[in-house]
Amino acid sequence: MQIIDTPLFDVKLIRPRRFGDDRGWFAEMFNTQAFAANGLPAQFVQDNQSFSAKGVLRGLHYQLERPQGKLVRCLSGHIWDVAVDLRRESPDFGKWAAFDLKPLNDAGELELLWIPEGFAHGFLVLSETAEVLYKTTDLYHPLGERCVKWDDPTLAIPWPLEGITPSISGKDALGKTFAEADLP
Template sequence: MQIFDTSLRDVKRLRPQKNGDERGWFSEVFNTRTFAAAGLPDRFVQDNQSFSQRGVLRGLHYQLLQPQGKLIRAISGHIWDVAVDLRPNSADFGKWAGFDLHGEDIEFLWIPQGFAHGFVVLSETANVLYKTTDFYYPAGERCVRWNDPTLGIAWPLEGIEEPLISAKDAKGSFLQDAELPASLDLHQTIA
């Protein structure tokens, strides 16, 4: 597995090896030993999957209680995935990065706890799978507005008149008003 650093500390792109022939291909997409050796989490407790149509924008979600690290992959379709560092003691606090994820690429994005996460669907439809390091706890979930001018995220919305957003996400906080995750030990959030 190839692991690539990104412009945000602790956010990683992972590309499993793909072996193929005339029959198709095979790829080992998760192995606890490989992840542990790379300093990544090797224990995930929940898998989530979403199906969305073009123009759906989900996020920017994060958790105050039971924070979740997320391992994200587009199973089919094309999404533009965003991570925003909300860790108050991070040098990258308030910075964001966007990543193209395509179903045919078998590429993952690792986003540690303490980050907000969201994505927009750029293909006709997309299936997104993500593994989490802790269980979903609705009372601990928070949302920062996808269009917060302080963040200035350059969402690639060409050809999308208006993104489709849930009522809950439309009520998200602006970063300046958001409840932030407690100070985290940054060395613990990598693993």
């Protein structure tokens, strides 16, 4: 398993080894010992899976009181995944990074994205459809659920919309700007 630093402190790309033959391939996606040895969480408490059509934009979500770290994998399709550092004490506070996630990257490698607690997370579906699976370090806490607007002018994230208007949920439409948001 290869752990790769990203432009955001503590956000990691994880590339599991794939073992294949003429029948297909096998990969170990999570191993408690390997994760712990690399400073990553060794326990997850909830798995979430979403299916979305092209142009669906989910996020930028985070939770207060019970923040969730997320291990994200695109099972099918192609997403543009974004993490925003909301940790006030972080040198990257208010910075974001985006990642092209597919079942296999352009080099034919598996990739997962580790987004620790204290980050907002969102993604845009670039393919006709996409399925995303993510493991979380804490349970969903509805009372602590918050959202920063995807088109926040302070963050100025250049979503690759290619002329389309994103499809967002009613809840996400009520998200706050970064300046107004209740941050951890």
